Amino acid sequence: xxxxxxxxxxxxxxxxxxxxxxxxxxxxxxxxxxxxxxxxxxxxxxxxxxxxxxxxxxxxxxxxxxxxxxxxxxxxxxxxxxxxxxxxxxxxxxxxxxxxxxxxxxxxxxxxxxxxxxxxxxxxxxxxxxxxxxxxxxxxxxxxxxxxxxxxxxxxxxxxxxxxxxxxxxxxxxxxxxxxxxxxxxxxxxxxxxxxxxxxxxxxxxxxx
Numbered sequence: 001x002x003x004x005x006x007x008x009x010x011x012x013x014x015x016x017x018x019x020x021x022x023x024x025x026x027x028x029x030x031x032x033x034x035x036x037x038x039x040x041x042x043x044x045x046x047x048x049x050x051x052x053x054x055x056x057x058x059x060x061x062x063x064x065x066x067x068x069x070x071x072x073x074x075x076x077x078x079x080x081x082x083x084x085x086x087x088x089x090x091x092x093x094x095x096x097x098x099x100x101x102x103x104x105x106x107x108x109x110x111x112x113x114x115x116x117x118x119x120x121x122x123x124x125x126x127x128x129x130x131x132x133x134x135x136x137x138x139x140x141x142x143x144x145x146x147x148x149x150x151x152x153x154x155x156x157x158x159x160x161x162x163x164x165x166x167x168x169x170x171x172x173x174x175x176x177x178x179x180x181x182x183x184x185x186x187x188x189x190x191x192x193x194x195x196x197x198x199x200x201x202x203x204x205x206x207x208x209x
Contacts, residue, residue: 006191009050010056011056013053013056014057017053021108021110026109029110032051037139041147042147043147043149044151045140045189046189048130048140048144049189049190053110053114054114054117055126055189057118058117062126065121071123071124072123072124076124082131084132085132085135085137088134088135092109092135113134117133125171127171130187131170131187141186144185144188145186147188150206151203151204152183153202154203155202156202158181159200160181162181163194163197165181167193167194167196169193171187173194181194181203183203
């Protein structure tokens with residue numbers, strides 16, 4: 001049931017995003033994002049997994065990228081420091097403020113980022129955009145790091161099959177040298193992809209052990 005409910009939730013939020021932005025209500029969406037940071041401290045990065053329109057369109061984009069063999073495993077070296085996402089956040093905020101106060105216009109910055117997310121994902125794995133480019137990523141990482149509830153691995157039952165690692169859109173899961181999977185809470189979208197493929201049901205959304 002969960003497998004089918006989650007896509008519906010994503011599509012509904014995508015429709016809400018398009019409605020708000022096309023009607024000049026971008027600040028309402030940014031208010032929703034601000035609220036999601038508070039939510040992230042308790043429940044993890046659910047905004048990224050369920051609400052974010054960029055993540056929603058990237059799921060289909062990644063499927064196309066794999067189908068036509070456009071995707072590469074490489075990550076551009078100039079992005080690897082992780083600083084670009086912070087620059088993107090500052091520049092995006094500055095552009096929005098300048099446009100509203102000086103130009104008296106609303107530049108659709110979020111729609112621009114939506115297009116960027118698609119273009120990047122046509123070539124690179126989703127984690128490249130999520131972790132190294134997205135303007136929302138840095139703040140979500142900080143608040144999500146302290147999540148009281150999150151996807152967690154019951155290590156005694158983990159067999160190290162790496163199935164969870166392969167389906168994680170944000171590269172939040174890694175099977176370590178002890179052949180046990182670990183989930184980086186600050187990167188986890190709480191999307192349940194890992195739960196759905198785990199053969200031993202050792203991944204559960206739960207309070208910190």
